[in-house]
Amino acid sequence: MEFDPPLQSGLLLRRYKRFLTDILLDDGQELTIHCANTGAMTGCADPGTRVWYSTSNNPKRKLPHSWEIAQSPAGHLICVNTARANTLTRELLERDALAPLAGYDTLRAEVKYGEENSRIDFLLQGQGRADCYIEVKSVTLLDEREGAGLGYFPDAVTARGAKHLRELMAMKAAGHRAVLLFMVLHTGIIRVRPATWIDPHYSQLVEQARLAGVEILCYRPHLGVQRMEPDGFIPFESVLCDPSVADKSGIG
Template identity: 45%
Template sequence: MQFPSPLVRGRLLKRYKRFLADVSLDTGEIVTATCPNTGSMMGLAVPGAIVWLSVSASPARKYAHTWELVEADLGSGPVLVGINTNHPNRLVTEAITAGQIPELAGYATLRREVKYGLSSRIDILLEDPGKGLAYVEIKNVHLSRNDGLAEFPDSVTERGVKHLVELGNMVAAGHRAVMLYLIQRADAQSFTFAADIDPRYAAAFQVAREAGVEAIAYACELSPAEITVARRVPLRF
C-alpha cells in the first residue's frame, strides 16, 4: 500500500481525546492531526517521538493531517510503527490478491465487510466452490514491550472477544475461520498475547483455537512511502 502523497515529519507534542494529536512539524508549524487508533498506543504516544503524517487536500476535512507512523526504539535502534488501524484490511487484501499469504491462497473470490453471525461483519470472506468459505478476521498489532516480540491487545477489547466467539461459531457450522494478526512494525520476530492487559481475550483465544479457529501473524515493512505485508512470524502461546 503506497501513501497517495509524501508523508510529512514532525515531533509529537501530545495525544488527547483518543482521536487527536498535536504535532510540531519539521517546518516549525504546529498542527492538530487525526489519530486513527482507539487503543492505548502503549509506548507509542510519547511526547517528543518522531511521527509521520499524511496530508489530505479535501476541503471537507476538519483536520487535514492524519497520524500514520511513529518511530519507536526498544534498544536496538529506531523502527517505524504503523498506528493507523484503517489500513490492515486493505493491506491484507492486497497481499492475498498478490499471493503473498499462502495460507489464504486459492480462493475464487474475496469480499470485504460481509455481514455474518450475530450483527457482525467479517473483515474478509473468501469463497471457492471447492474450498468452501473462509472467514478471516484481521487485528492490527503495534504493541511491543520486549525487543522482537509483538503483542495483542494493547487494551481491553470486548469486541475482540466477540469476534473470537463468532469465528468459533463459523467453524462449528462447517466453515474455515482464521484470525490474522497484522503487525505494523518490522522488528517483530514472534507474536504472543498480552494476557496481563486483557486476560479474557487470551482465554477466549484458547477456547477458539480448541474449537478449530486458525491463527497466523504477519509482519509489515514500513517506510514514509509505503507499507507492505512482508513475512510470517511464529506465534508463541
C-alpha cells in the first residue's frame, strides 16, 4: 500500500477533542489536521513528535489533511490512522498474501452479521469451505516493561471490541471459521499480548475466544513513511502463559 500523494511532515504540537491535531510545519506555519484514531495513542502523541500526514482532494472534507504516521523517541514508525489496518488487510487478502487466509473465492467487507447488530470487517467464502469471518484490530501500543518488543491491545477500554469477540465466538460455535487479526502498525513491536491492565474484561474475552477456537493472528507489515509492504506474522502471547495474570483476569 502506497500513500498517494506522498505524505508530508511536521512536528506535533497537540492532540485535542480526540479527532483534532495541531502540527508545526518546517516553514513555521501551524496546521490543524484530522486524527482518525479514537484510542489513547499512548507513546504516539507526545508534543514534539515527528508526524506525517496525507492530503485529500475531496472538497467536502472540512479538514483535508489526516495524520498517518508518528515517529517515536526511539525512532520507531507508527501508523496511527486505524483505517489503514483494514485497507492493508484488504489488499493482502485480494493478493492471497496472507497464507492462513488464502484460497477463498470471494471477499466481502462490512457485512452485517451476528445477534448484536455488528458488521464483520471481512467475510471470505469459497466452495466447499466454511465461511471465514475476520475482525481486524490495529496494534500501536508498545510497552517494554515486561520484555523487549512487547505490543498490547487494546490501548483503551473497548466495549465495541468485546462485542466483536462475542460475535466471533458465536460464529465459531455455528460451524464457521472465526479470525481475530491484529494488524501491528508499529515497527518496534515483535510480539503481541492482551493489555490486561487496561481492559481486563476484553483480555478475558480474548482468552475465552482463543480457547473456543477463534484463530488469533498477528501480522506486521514493513512500514515506511511513504508505503506499507508485506512482511510476516509475529507471535501472539496468551496471558495464560503467566498463571498470576490469568488468575487476576478471572481466566481458567
